[in-house]
Amino acid sequence: MQNHTGAPKGSWLTDPRIRAWVFQVVTVVVVIGLGWYLFHNMQVNQQHRGITSGFGFLNNSAGFGIAQHLIDYTEADTYWRVLVIGILNTLLVSVLGIILATVLGFTLGVARLSKNWLINKVATVYIETFRNIPPLLQILFWYFAIFLSLPGPRQAHGMLDMFFVSSRGLNMPAALLAPGFGPFVVAVVVAIVATVLMARWATKRFEQTGQPFHKFWTGLAIMIVVPALAALLFGAPVHWEIPAIRGFNFVGGWVLIPELLAVVLSLSVYTAAFIAEIVRSGIGSVSHGQTEAAHSLGLRNGPTLRKVIIPQAMRVIVPPLTSQYLNLMKNSSLAAAVGYPEMVSLFSGTVLNQTGQAPEVMAITMTVYLAISVSISLLMNAYNKRIALIER
Incomplete structure (x- = not known):
C-alpha cells in the first residue's frame, strides 16, 4: 500500500523525525567532506610551495619594530610577543573607544530630547552627519587633516607644561x-x-x-x-x-601616537551617533506617566532622568548597545589604513608577509576577534540579565 507521496506506508520518508535526522546526518557528512577537501588542498599547495604548516613559527624572532607597544619589546622578540602586543593594542582602542562613545552617545541622546531648540538641533546635525560618513574616511580625515597637520615637537601646543600635542602625538606624564x-x-x-x-x-x-x-x-x-x-x-x-623636549623630539613620559588618537576619536565619534539614537529610542520607550509620577513626588527633571527614566530605559538600550560595542571593536581593524599596530596590521599584515603562514595567521586573527567579541557579549548579557524585570 502506498500513500499519496508514492512512498510505501511505514517508510522512513513518512516519519518526520527520522527524515529530519537523516537530512542532518547527510548535511554534517557533506560539511565535513568539504572541509577535509579544502584542508587537504591547502596542505598540498603549501607543500608545493615549500611552506611548513603548523604554529612553530610563533617561536621565531620577529625582526621588525613596532611603533607602539604596552609591554617591553625589541626586534629580537618572537612572534608570540608580537601577537600579545597586537591583542593589547586592539583592546586599547576598543576600551578607549567604548568609553568615549558611551559618554558622548548618552549625552547626545539626551540632548536630542531637549526642549531647547539649539541643543536639539546641534545634536541632530551631529548624528545625521557623522553616522552617514564611513568610519574609514573619518579615520583618514582625523589622521591626515588634523594630527599630521599639527606643528612639530619644538612648536608643540603645551598645557600646564605637562601635556604636549604635536604631529608626533600626545605626550603626557x-x-x-x-x-x-x-x-x-x-x-x-x-x-x-x-x-x-x-x-x-x-x-x-x-x-x-x-x-x-x-x-x-x-x-x-x-x-x-x-x-x-x-x-x-x-x-x-x-x-x-614629565616629558621634556630633547633635540627634535620629546623624551620621558607617555606618548599616544597620532595613529592611535585618530582611530580612537574617529571610531568614538562615529559610534556615538548610533548610540545616541539608541538612547533616544530607549528613553522614548518609557511611559510618560513615569515622568509625571516622579514630578508629582517632587523630583526635578535631572533626578527624574537619572533615577527613574534611564534605569527603565536601559532594558531597551542594552541589547542594541551591545551590537554597537561589537561593531566598534571590529571596526578597529580599519586602523591598519593609517599604520596603527593592531591585530590586522601586525599579524595579518607584517607577520603574514614575513612567514607566509596564511592559514595559521588568519586562524589566530579570527580567533582573537571571536574571543573579544564573545567576551563583550557575555559581559553585556550578564548586565542585561541583572537589570531585567523579574516577573512574579
Whole structure:
C-alpha cells in the first residue's frame, strides 16, 4: 500500500523525525567532506610551495619594530610577543573607544530630547552627519587633516607644561611605581569593599526604616580618605615623569601616537551617533506617566532622568548597545589604513608577509576577534540579565 507521496506506508520518508535526522546526518557528512577537501588542498599547495604548516613559527624572532607597544619589546622578540602586543593594542582602542562613545552617545541622546531648540538641533546635525560618513574616511580625515597637520615637537601646543600635542602625538606624564604602590593598592581594595558593604547596609536600613542615607558622598569619602591615608603613611604610590623636549623630539613620559588618537576619536565619534539614537529610542520607550509620577513626588527633571527614566530605559538600550560595542571593536581593524599596530596590521599584515603562514595567521586573527567579541557579549548579557524585570 502506498500513500499519496508514492512512498510505501511505514517508510522512513513518512516519519518526520527520522527524515529530519537523516537530512542532518547527510548535511554534517557533506560539511565535513568539504572541509577535509579544502584542508587537504591547502596542505598540498603549501607543500608545493615549500611552506611548513603548523604554529612553530610563533617561536621565531620577529625582526621588525613596532611603533607602539604596552609591554617591553625589541626586534629580537618572537612572534608570540608580537601577537600579545597586537591583542593589547586592539583592546586599547576598543576600551578607549567604548568609553568615549558611551559618554558622548548618552549625552547626545539626551540632548536630542531637549526642549531647547539649539541643543536639539546641534545634536541632530551631529548624528545625521557623522553616522552617514564611513568610519574609514573619518579615520583618514582625523589622521591626515588634523594630527599630521599639527606643528612639530619644538612648536608643540603645551598645557600646564605637562601635556604636549604635536604631529608626533600626545605626550603626557608617566606614572612610575614607587615603594608605596603596594600598600596603596591594598588600601584601594579595602576602600572598595568598605564602600560596597556600606551601600548594602544603607539599602537594607532604608528598606527597614525608610530613612535615607547619603551613599554617594559617604562612598566617595571612603574612596578618597582610605587611599590618602595609605599614601601619607607609606609614601606616594607613584612618581611622575614629565616629558621634556630633547633635540627634535620629546623624551620621558607617555606618548599616544597620532595613529592611535585618530582611530580612537574617529571610531568614538562615529559610534556615538548610533548610540545616541539608541538612547533616544530607549528613553522614548518609557511611559510618560513615569515622568509625571516622579514630578508629582517632587523630583526635578535631572533626578527624574537619572533615577527613574534611564534605569527603565536601559532594558531597551542594552541589547542594541551591545551590537554597537561589537561593531566598534571590529571596526578597529580599519586602523591598519593609517599604520596603527593592531591585530590586522601586525599579524595579518607584517607577520603574514614575513612567514607566509596564511592559514595559521588568519586562524589566530579570527580567533582573537571571536574571543573579544564573545567576551563583550557575555559581559553585556550578564548586565542585561541583572537589570531585567523579574516577573512574579
